[in-house]
Amino acid sequence: MASGDLLLLLCLLGAIFSALLFLWSAKGDKKILDWAKIAYYLTFLFSLLATLNLFYLFLNHNFQTSYVFGYSSTDLPFFYLISSFWAGQEGTFLLWLFIGLLLGLFLVKKKGDELQGYVLFFYLLVQIFLLVLLLKKSPFELLPDIPPEGKGLNPLLKDPWMVSHPPLVFIGYAGLAIPFVYALAALIKNKYDTWIKSSLPWVGFSAFTLGAGIFVGGFWAYKVLGWGGYWGWDPVENASLIPWITTVALIHGFILERNKNNLKRTNLFLAIISFLLILYGTFLTRSGVLADFSVHSFADLGLNQYLVFFMVIFTAFSLGLLVFRSSKLKSAESGKSILSQEFIVLLGVIFLSLSAVLILIGTSAPLLTGLSGKASNVTVPYYIRTNLPIAIILGLLLSLSPFLLWKEESVKELGKKISLPLIIVIILSIIAWISGVRSLSYFLFIFFSIFVLVSNFIIFFKRLKGKLLNTAGYLTHIGIGLMFIGILTSSGYSKSVKLNLLKGETKEAFGYQLTFQGEENSSRKNENLLLVQVKKGKENFTAKPGLYWSEYNQGMMRKPHIKRGMIEDYYFAPMEYKKEELNFSEPFNLSKGEEKEVEGYKIKFLNFDMTSHEQGGQVRVGAVLEITYQNQKGTVTPVIVFGEQNKITQIEAGLPGDNLIFLERVMADQKMVTLSIGKKGNKGSGEVLLLEVSNKPLINLLWVGLVVIMTGLFMMTWRRSKEM
Amino acid sequence: MKLKYVIGIGIILIFIVFGALSFRKNLTPYVGFNEAKSSNSSVQIIGEVLPEETKYDLENQKFYFTLKEPKGEKMNIVFNGVKPANFEQATSIVVIGRYEGGLFLADQVLVKCPSKYQGAK
Numbered sequence: 113m114a115s116g117d118l119l120l121l122l123c124l125l126g127a128i129f130s131a132l133l134f135l136w137s138a139k140g141d142k143k144i145l146d147w148a149k150i151a152y153y154l155t156f157l158f159s160l161l162a163t164l165n166l167f168y169l170f171l172n173h174n175f176q177t178s179y180v181f182g183y184s185s186t187d188l189p190f191f192y193l194i195s196s197f198w199a200g201q202e203g204t205f206l207l208w209l210f211i212g213l214l215l216g217l218f219l220v221k222k223k224g225d226e227l228q229g230y231v232l233f234f235y236l237l238v239q240i241f242l243l244v245l246l247l248k249k250s251p252f253e254l255l256p257d258i259p260p261e262g263k264g265l266n267p268l269l270k271d272p273w274m275v276s277h278p279p280l281v282f283i284g285y286a287g288l289a290i291p292f293v294y295a296l297a298a299l300i301k302n303k304y305d306t307w308i309k310s311s312l313p314w315v316g317f318s319a320f321t322l323g324a325g326i327f328v329g330g331f332w333a334y335k336v337l338g339w340g341g342y343w344g345w346d347p348v349e350n351a352s353l354i355p356w357i358t359t360v361a362l363i364h365g366f367i368l369e370r371n372k373n374n375l376k377r378t379n380l381f382l383a384i385i386s387f388l389l390i391l392y393g394t395f396l397t398r399s400g401v402l403a404d405f406s407v408h409s410f411a412d413l414g415l416n417q418y419l420v421f422f423m424v425i426f427t428a429f430s431l432g433l434l435v436f437r438s439s440k441l442k443s444a445e446s447g448k449s450i451l452s453q454e455f456i457v458l459l460g461v462i463f464l465s466l467s468a469v470l471i472l473i474g475t476s477a478p479l480l481t482g483l484s485g486k487a488s489n490v491t492v493p494y495y496i497r498t499n500l501p502i503a504i505i506l507g508l509l510l511s512l513s514p515f516l517l518w519k520e521e522s523v524k525e526l527g528k529k530i531s532l533p534l535i536i537v538i539i540l541s542i543i544a545w546i547s548g549v550r551s552l553s554y555f556l557f558i559f560f561s562i563f564v565l566v567s568n569f570i571i572f573f574k575r576l577k578g579k580l581l582n583t584a585g586y587l588t589h590i591g592i593g594l595m596f597i598g599i600l601t602s603s604g605y606s607k608s609v610k611l612n613l614l615k616g617e618t619k620e621a622f623g624y625q626l627t628f629q630g631e632e633n634s635s636r637k638n639e640n641l642l643l644v645q646v647k648k649g650k651e652n653f654t655a656k657p658g659l660y661w662s663e664y665n666q667g668m669m670r671k672p673h674i675k676r677g678m679i680e681d682y683y684f685a686p687m688e689y690k691k692e693e694l695n696f697s698e699p700f701n702l703s704k705g706e707e708k709e710v711e712g713y714k715i716k717f718l719n720f721d722m723t724s725h726e727q728g729g730q731v732r733v734g735a736v737l738e739i740t741y742q743n744q745k746g747t748v749t750p751v752i753v754f755g756e757q758n759k760i761t762q763i764e765a766g767l768p769g770d771n772l773i774f775l776e777r778v779m780a781d782q783k784m785v786t787l788s789i790g791k792k793g794n795k796g797s798g799e800v801l802l803l804e805v806s807n808k809p810l811i812n813l814l815w816v817g818l819v820v821i822m823t824g825l826f827m828m829t830w831r832r833s834k835e836m
Numbered sequence: 837m838k839l840k841y842v843i844g845i846g847i848i849l850i851f852i853v854f855g856a857l858s859f860r861k862n863l864t865p866y867v868g869f870n871e872a873k874s875s876n877s878s879v880q881i882i883g884e885v886l887p888e889e890t891k892y893d894l895e896n897q898k899f900y901f902t903l904k905e906p907k908g909e910k911m912n913i914v915f916n917g918v919k920p921a922n923f924e925q926a927t928s929i930v931v932i933g934r935y936e937g938g939l940f941l942a943d944q945v946l947v948k949c950p951s952k953y954q955g956a957k
Contacts, residue, residue, distance in 0.1 A: 450839070462844060470855050477863065486865045489880060491932065491943070494862035498855050610897050687918040688892060800894055802918070 114177070116169075116252030119162040123209075124243040126155035131236035138229025145229065152220050152232065155239075156213045163210045166203065166251055170196055176258045179203060179251040185264035195275040196265050201398060201413055202251035204278055209242040211279075212286040215314075219290065227307060230297035238289045238387075241422045249413045267662050267669060273332040277325055281352055284322025285390050288355060290314040291362065292387035292430070295380045299433045304376060304441070311383065312366050313836055316829035319359045320822060326352055327818045338657070338670035338685045340806055341603065342814075345495045347402045350475040351393030354468050358386040361464035363828075368457045371518055373444040377434070378461065380441075384430045389472070391426060395419045402478060449520035456513050463502050463509070470498045500553055503596060507560025510589050511537075514571035533570055537563045548605065558600055565593030581831040588824025591817045598814025602681075608806035610687065613644070615799040622682065624648045628801045631691075632656070642686055642801055646675070657803070659686040681808040688802040694790035699776050704783040707738075711789050713767060714740035720780070721749050733778050735785045741768045750775035750787070764790065864932050869909040873935050878943070880932045881911065885923070892919055903929060915942040923947060 133148030166179075170193050175181040183203070184196040197203045216235055222228065268274070291311040298307035329349070330342035343349060362382040365375045396402055399416045449455065473480070474490045481488040515529040541559045549558050572586035609621040613628035620626070629643040641656040658671035675682040700710055702717040709715070721734030734751040748765035752775045764772040770792055777786035864880045872879050883903030889912075890901040899915040913931055923929070933942040 450843070459844075459847075462848065466848065466851050470851075473855065473859060477859070481863065481865070486867070488863045488865040489932075490859060490862045491864060491878065494858050497858045497862070498851075501854070502851075612894055612897075687897075688894065690894070802894060802897065 114250075114252040114254055116162050116165045117247070117250050119158050119165060120243060120246050120250065120252070123155055123158035123162060124240065124247065126151055126158055127236050127240050127243060130155050131233050131240065134229050134232040134236065136229075138233065148229075148232070149220050152216070152236075155236075156217060159210045159213045163206060166197060166206060167194070169252075170194070173262065175260070175262050176254050177251075178253045178255050181255060181259055181262045183263070183265055185262040188265055191272075191275065192265055192270055195269065195278075198278040198282075199265055199269055200251075202246070202249055202253075204282060205242055205246050205249075206251055207279060208282045208286055209239060209246060211283050212239050212242065212289060215283075215286055215290065222310075225306070225310065226303070227294065227297040227301060227310070230300050231293050234293035234296045235289060238293070241426075244422075245415055245418055248418060249415055264664055266664055268336060271332060271336055273328050273335065277328045277332060280321050280325030280328060282325075284318045284320075284325055284352075284356075287314055287318035287321060288359060288387050288390055290318075291383040295383040296430055296433065299380065299437050302437065302440070304380075308366050308369055308379065310836065312363075313829055313833035315359060315362055315366065315383075316825055316832055319356065319363060320825040320829055322352060322356050322359070323825060324822050326356060327822065331815065335674065336671060338672040340606070340608070340672070340683055340685060340804070340808075345471075345474070345492050347475050348397050350471055351397050354393065354472050354475070355386045355389040357464055357468040357471070358382055358389060361461045361468070362386060364457050364461050364464070368454065368461070372454050374454070375458070375461070376441050376443045377438050380434055382461075382465075384434060388423070388427050388430070389468075391419070391423045395423055396475065396479075451516065451521045451523060451526060453513065453516040453518045456509050456516060460506065460509050460513075463505055467499055467502045470502075471495060474498075500557060504553070504556050504560055507557065507564050507593075507596065510592060511560055511563035511567050513589070514567045514586060530567070533563070533566045536566050540566075549600075554600060554604055558597060561593050561596035561600070563593075564589060564596070568593065581827050584824045584827035584831060586824075587827065588821050591820030591822075591824055594813045594817030594820060596817075598810055598812070598817055602808040602811035602814055606806050606808050608804055610802060610804050613801045613803055615801075621805040622807055624682070624805070626803070626805070628799070628803075629654075630799060642689060644673075644684065644801070644803065646684075655684045657684050657686040659689050678812065679810065681811050683804075683806045683808055685804045685806075686801060687804050688800075690800045694772065694792060697789040697791070699786050699788040701784055701786050711771070711791065712741065712769075713789070715773075715787070716740075717785055718747070720778075721751075733775075733780075735775050735778070735787070737765075737773070737787075739767060739773075744768060748773060752776075752778060868907075869903075869905050869911045872911070872940065875935065878932065878934050880930060881940070882928055882930045883911065884928055886910070890919075890923075901929075903931065911940050912938070913940045913942050915945050917945070920945050920947050 130148055130151035133144055133151055137145035137148050168174075169177045169180050170184055171190075173180070173184070173186050179200060179202055180196075183199040184193055188196065198207050212235075216232070216239070219228070219232055219235060225231070291314055294307040294311040298304050326349075329352075333344070334340075334342040359382075362379060365379040365382055368374050369376060369379055395416075398413070399419060474494050477490045478487045512526070512530070515526060537559065540562045541555070544558045544562070545555065549555050568586045568589040572583050572590060575583045575586065607622075611619050611621055611626065613619060613626060615628050615630050618625050618627045625645075625647040627645040627647075629645055632641045632643050640660050641658045644655040644657070646653055646655050653675070655673040655675070657673040658669065660669055662669045670686055672686075673684040675684070697711050700708060702708060702715065704717055704719060707714060707716040716738040718736045718738055721736050722732070731754040732751055733754075734749040736747055736749050738745065738747050746768065748767065750765040750773050751763040753763065762774050762776070764774045767773050767789070772790040772792070774788050774790060775785060776788055779785070862878075864878045867875065867879045867881060869881060869883070872881050881903065883905050886902045886904055892899050897916070897918075899917065899919050901913055901915075903911045903913060905911075913933075915931075930946040931940065931942045932944040932946075933940055935941075
């Protein structure tokens, strides 16, 4: 047994023990509570040691550990070695567990919380679930022998953004267990006056971290994947979006309950369902059930029965408890008026929930349809068609909300307040219409997005005189307005041109003169970049999109070149690249010192070049040749590399007259080499690059909007944590 | 009070109907090649690639390939986009689109690979 497994086992025992003590302490025994806390600290310590253990194994390149072998290699820099930790499923479960137990320390430290015993009992049950998965499929599993080198990290993950994406998402996942367990504890105790205050900062915190994780993931996709978008409605993406939306709905439900003592049941339900949706998403994306429907194909680790078991237990218990208690849960009578903050927030909760339900149904389509026949998937337009009207309605609600108070209001009063902003909105919308937003649904969408922006902006500045933290809501909604506009312009009004570029030829797109200059060998191994000269007036730069074969992924990687701009981005994505076809001469042999004339070249084999002949299991051999061509003399050195598993790579050398020479075989004992000449110059067979150039108008509004939203959520979390 | 409930429930009902319609409209069932050929709507098919019949038409920027079902049935496919990554290594290919005039017009091509990219998400 690996030491890490032992730590996980101790952690599990500690968690079970601690959970039972917390349950016992819930009756009010202070002594037991102290013991429960000590058990918790020990549990946390074991998870910390297990986490450090895995980091240690990565930093020491312990390839006997299957997980370290599968996701890292000796050539990885420190930074990426750290992120290999969460490159695979087992490691992410450990990360999730560790963050969970870390956040739990705050719950343990809390004083005078009457729900504490139950809260930590349920909280530890969640961690026990993760520990069982971890012990079933451990990241510390050993291989029978020690491989000399690891498989390496997926090149797609070698990106600073991707390093931070998984931890952010898992902090969000871990954090969302807290409102869940508070809801359960409140239901068990049948006391509902403190759970909201205690869990609101955590709801904000989770919305912030999970949201930031989703944002970083989208930005990474835009920057690295080369398909031109940032969101693909793939099950993997939806799995984290759905709980985020319900969490945002929960924030608004909490606000309503605090102000109007309303929505008691709804809030308990939303707190519970947000966590259950995380479990469900984990099941969908990690069980392999969607393998035929997602661009990510997930390996089934054999955890399905455990995932399903826990999902069923958590769901049955928590929803059962809610139903059992719900008859006694009375919300206050809600106000009569439609024109009140109360009703607007209520509608907001309803529509956010609707959006979550619709995305959930779409994501689950293969399972739902599989029950009654053939498993079917829904296409992307489903998500857009159903969410666009919701976004328009949310836009309307967010436009009115800043002008409404918690008390009733008359249409006349409201009309007075919104008349000035409305004029600005109409002017801006006319500009949008002139710039080309003509379809009705898009126009409504942009109209209300601008409206959201303007109304929240006005009230935000009015309120700035007071406490800064109190403006968090307006700021977040300003971000929503910016994000909505950015999404529409960058995806709905992106234009794209596909160009066939022969090497040396110049073509025009978006006013840019594009000239394909050929391939450049990047400093990174085997990652060839394609050079495209881009000119427009005084602007002159070389775009370097990449299109290369990845050994790790066994596939082509497409890396875009993005020309960032204030108004719009230009996105250069390589789509196909055809190398020049060569005409090969008959292979010929040369002994050391021998000279032959082939294809107009006098070639003399001088000696072998073995200067750097062994590195990482590879053997490199070069043949130093003296070439005489049109009375000019020079030397060239074609190389042959013998890699692992009999893999042979030839590195050709250029000849004068624009031809190439290849080293085909090496017969070291006879001091002889086999060479061949590849001739260029066939008409119509030259290098061709198919390049897609597209513009992404106002995409910066999207990124700025997201940053503003995150800032707002952070401020809200800060404010509520001070009230705790 | 009553009015609010009516509005609320009304909105939810409208959306349920609307959602259900969109769901049905955008649902693409997995079908066999024969069924795909007689179907008028968007479907999803799966098969193995015949490498010798794969070609990329650079001029018109169209990607042609042929899939084979285990039964031996073939389907010629045209995709108005680029060859997806990992195409050559795929164990099987999933195509979403519709059959029209002897060709299957692909909207989306998904590649199933033997290697496991375990999403870090």
